[in-house]
Amino acid sequence: MDDIRVLLVDDHRAVLEGFVARIENEPGVAVAGTAVNGVEALEKAKILKPDVVLMDISMPVLNGIETTKLFSQNHPETKILILTMHDNREYIQKVMESGASGYILKDVSLEEMINAIKTVNDGASYFCQSSSKALFDMVKESRKSENKKNILSQRETTVLALVAKGLSSKKIAQQLDISVRTVETHRQNIKHKLNVSSTAEMVDYALRNKLT
Template identity: 35%
Template sequence: MTDDIRVLLVDDQQLVRRGFRMVLDAEDGLTVVGEAGNGREAVEAVRALRPDVVLMDVRMPGMDGIRATELITAMQPACRVIVLTTFDLDEYAFGGLQAGASGFLLKDARPSELVDAIRAVHRGDAVVAPRVTARLVQLAAPALARSRPRDESRLDVLSEREREVFLLMAEGASNAEIAERLFVSESTVKTHVGKVLRGLGLRDRVQAVIFAYEIGVAGS
């Protein structure tokens, strides 16, 4: 169907790509439009096929998944990239998110988690495997805190309520959790989240968290 989510599979192991394809082909609303065996092939495939979501391996010969992610998100900003890796302490994970990825999952994620992640990033949400969220923050916060002075003035474009929502997003709170904290509906939170992202020129929640660390308002 024309409104299916178009997915590109990128992994240097054919068996891994085949396994992902079997999972996704069984799902309504998802279509695998192509495969690539390394980062360079992935960039060319995105240029030719214009997928909505890319499942991106990290460690591949030639161009790795981090560099490919950076090129793909610059070339086609509407394309969402989910970084996939075997290692829950992978030092490249945060690099992938900084490069523009909208999600990070482990390859041993359940099929339902993979499918949910694809649909979530296509909606504009961010997805980070719970097992690695704390590790990503641990890796990222010290470096960002050293390299960026606190600069809350960059939040001046936000209203007071939008600023509250942004700070809760930076803590990793979901829409439901934000709604509970602020005593508003989830639909209201969703509206505020959209305004926050547009106002700050951010693509998704992952970028919002990174931005919060960069300006020194998270992790302190």
């Protein structure tokens, strides 16, 4: 069975050399080459045809996220494994949207790094433990938000959307042909169901859930 050909991409030469030293003697894995930014990685991929690209996110010229998108378009057969110091939801979400197959931190063990490379090469996804937790939290919050949206009645959703547009209770009442008291009741019910206490929080919720 042929070795998995890996292209290492990082803008710090010392980091690249360290990763080369870590994995070049591992059975089943071969370092095909290195690159210091996304543009160079794409150029080298044309020649080296790596199976897996192990790539940093924060790089000059072309960052890891944009590079991954271009790899997905131009080298769809190549799997991208993001290797980074950043462990936050924003990065992980962008990585998932860009088409990468996995996300690991630079301080993972050599064993986990090799396992991640082999996993994505086989066509599966790989996320290290801390990023998996962040993903789980994202899904949980998304479901919680969706559940909140579902518990609002259609009329309450309409009232909330109008509140978010800046309409007063009086104007909402006129637009919906209901009494101001009814609008106020809807507003109180919305606050209770969403577990918020102010109009600002209602507006924030409406904007985040694209109700306007």
